[in-house]
Amino acid sequence: MPSAARAEPPSTLRCATGSGHDGSSPRRHRPLAARNAESLMIIISSRKDFSNPDQLSETGHLIREVDLANDTVTAVLDFKDLLHLVKGKRLLLLVHGYNNEQYEVFDSYQVIEQQAMVHLANAYDMVLGYSWPGGDQKLDWWQAKKRANAVARMFRFLLDNLSGNAGAVDVMSHSLGARVTLKALKGSPGRIVRNYFCTAPAVDNECFESDEEFADAIPSCERVYIFHSSRDEVLRFAYASSEQDLALGLYGPEDKTYIEVATRTVFVANCKKVVSNHGGYKRAGAVYAYIQASFAGGLQRFVTL
Template sequence: MAEIKAAGRARVRAAKEALAVEEAAHQKAAALWASAFDFVYDSSVAGSTARGSDFMNIDGRAVLVLVPGFSSWRSLTQAHVERWRAAAVLEARPTERRPSSLVFKWPCGEVRWKAEDAQVEAAAAWQEAHEATFAAARSLTLLLKKLEALGCSVVVVAHSLGARVALQALANDLAAPRIRSLLLLGGAVDNHALTGKSGPSNEINGFAFAEPGSAPAEFPFHRLLGKCASLTIAHSARDSTLASLWPAAEYARCGRLAPPALGLSGPTMEEMERQPAEGMERVVLLNVTEEVGVAHDPTEYLLSGGVQAALHAALYPDSRPAQ
């Protein structure tokens, strides 16, 4: 009996120690995000901000809102922060106020990638994060409405699974306000999510029935462009995460054979050509394969030349490109 009690106490101690390690990791991650961005908006605690500040003082400014991707909250490192600072994306211009930056924290999943059962843990976390995108999108809409009320010009940058959150808010939530620009970086959504997928159809009594190979647009271009003055889609054809883990995660989540991710291939040109011409001049497709390579790191996407130019154009529409 004494041995059983001792074993029980040991398990309790181990659980407490593991909990303490997790809490310390969360605090470290929160501090890093707060050092990289002006504000951290926690979707589970509406209105929360980094450093206890109130973002009411950003009224009238341009605001960059980052929606991070799957299992990203604890993946930020000091090296990422230093590279972001060195890029000086948000430096003030002589005739314009410095834009503010805000990271949108949402339940994006947590994975202990060094654990023995990391792949099983990742599959479960992916499913939970995928389901959480709907509630997160609603929270993002509420944040965008607050920023609109403050007279801010908003630029949303969404990476990986964060692209689903941003697309769900802007394309499918009628309450979402119009923003200045949306940038999708390495988007973890189907490559036909914005265009739909065409297929042969049978016509019976004047009604056309699509074959199984077709699919409607989940986030239609025409609705998305109604909420964004400009849209930039960046992809890397060698992104190893989207090439291998994306199809595996989608198969584990719902047993489907997923098409290539938008962030791996970009939208299919055949389907792009089927889209109504109106507004498509505001869509920019960026192939950043040479700069990003096999990485899925949002920093690599953010600091690629094409994305930097798109960010500059969105944040400083009246300025010449930085030299």
């Protein structure tokens, strides 16, 4: 992978007005194990003007350091700054789903980072957030899906560059964020992600089977982990109504035998006992415990948490 970024429209690193930051660089992001109540996160956005939920940015990724406790921008970075920050670090990159205003994205990411500090403190040096225009209306599914497909090239660009500079890149997606991630991975010529943690995936339950939409995404990861729950009413009703099909995040892969025999790097966790709703994964301790256990290896291919 390249060690330097390809052309990305630059911005000038600067301090947000009134942040109290010296403006020369973003605050130093310490490893998770050394952090306490900090709420700073680097957010990489493909939304127009950084926060527009319905339109893609026309000038490349917009990168900000955000205080998730009060949703304020504390520094503005360019792509070179980002790659300098992540050099040699173990990263967890978060990708949200459908129908989220920017403040809702920040709230969710703050919860996940807090959980990571408790359960995964020794696994990662930084948690990064990705923001894409997933819409802010419940009846905007088809437009949001279209934008999820459209943002894939930008997201692949990001993954390519992160993987060429960081020590390791893991991705955790939720809901329609699976389409953003898998579409990007599908187009990658090589392995760019170590672990992909795919929670409540709002994609077809056959998508990893031979000749299906995302079968070609699997080789782009060392390991893929699918988390599903039959108690997810959003996928049970809203997804099924829109797609006239079953989501991967409801009952898991349709052909479990195929997944177990033909795909050696895909693992499936049934979360029905620990996740009772669509957004429940981010607060489920059992999910983070499973992720922690995955680093030691030896997991069964199909488990119930």
